[in-house]
Amino acid sequence: MTFFNFMRAAGYTDVERGERGSTEEHLTVTQFKVQAEQQRLEAVTGQVTQAEQSLADAKAATEKQKKKLEALKKRKLRLLSLLL
Numbered sequence: 001m002t003f004f005n006f007m008r009a010a011g012y013t014d015v016e017r018g019e020r021g022s023t024e025e026h027l028t029v030t031q032f033k034v035q036a037e038q039q040r041l042e043a044v045t046g047q048v049t050q051a052e053q054s055l056a057d058a059k060a061a062t063e064k065q066k067k068k069l070e071a072l073k074k075r076k077l078r079l080l081s082l083l084l
Helices: 004-008 029-083
Strands: none
Touching: none
């Protein structure tokens, strides 16, 4: 019985066999942690970029609404001055 089959029989069903001829090596604990943190950093960076874009969009929409409001105020003043 091979080690793989022995481990499977012992209940370790999440054990996987390596591919024959593969040159891939196991990561050290530190390398694994660094890799995991880099992936987390990339995900967070993506979220920050999305939030920054949403903020920029909201600021642009706010400025547009401010300009509309100012135009309406000027129009209201003109109309009031015509009535008086």
